[in-house]
């Protein structure tokens with residue numbers, strides 16, 4: 001299990017996350033929603049070791065990982081897929097996939113043919129473009145590549161920051177289906193999105209973050225609908241001008 005307890009974090013003297021707690025079970029897809037600036041990216045970055053926490057704890061598989069360097073967090077099985085499909089543009093599709101395993105100990109790396117077969121079986125278009133530099137791919141294809149790059153290392157948990165951002169609507173279910181399949185394989189996925197409708201269909205649990213705090217946490221089955229979540233994102237029952245104003 002990935003467990004975040006009482007986490008606070010921010011940038012210099014600015015506190016963004018306030019007392020954030022959540023759990024992500026193996027095989028579970030947790031959807032994290034929230035308006036712009038709520039702190040969603042900061043939460044993923046803190047769990048992944050890119051931002052140092054000011055308080056609280058993060059543990060994965062029972063081991064405390066807060067304060068660890070990002071490479072060590074990744075090696076421990078917690079992989080971040082950053083916003084804006086961060087692949088290496090001048091590097092071929094194949095090499096980008098190879099890089100997914102680079103920081104694993106040699107004994108844990110899988111044969112290249114196996115990871116290519118696996119990747120191209122899921123996203124056939126990447127197989128067709130395997131020898132081309134990643135910059136030749138469309139935005140959606142680059143997003144697929146970024147997800148595959150994280151996945152080939154077989155992490156226990158994947159943290160995905162708005163993978164559907166900027167994608168053609170038709171590609172969004174493909175990306176979400178990919179993530180759902182990974183949870184079927186036992187991976188835990190924490191998925192940040194701003195749109196509600198499509199991701200909700202794939203989620204097991206939904207969290208809404210506002211102003212650095214988790215303000216809503218329910219199993220998917222207990223969510224009444226998209227409107228309820230939209231309302232929560234805007235400020236819950238007590239909607240007022242301050243809800244979207246400065247912290």
Ligand SMILES: Nc1ncnc2c1ncn2[C@@H]1O[C@H](COP(=O)(O)OP(=O)(O)OP(=O)(O)O)[C@@H](O)[C@H]1O
Nearest residue numbers: 011014016034035036037038039040041042043194
């Ligand atoms: N590198 C940074 N340095 C300083 N402040 C930052 C940095 N990154 C984010 N912030 C600030 O932290 C707050 C939370 O931002 P964050 O990106 O975590 O929110 P978010 O919910 O992911 O928003 P979005 O959906 O727009 O990505 C905002 O006030 C933002 O301006």
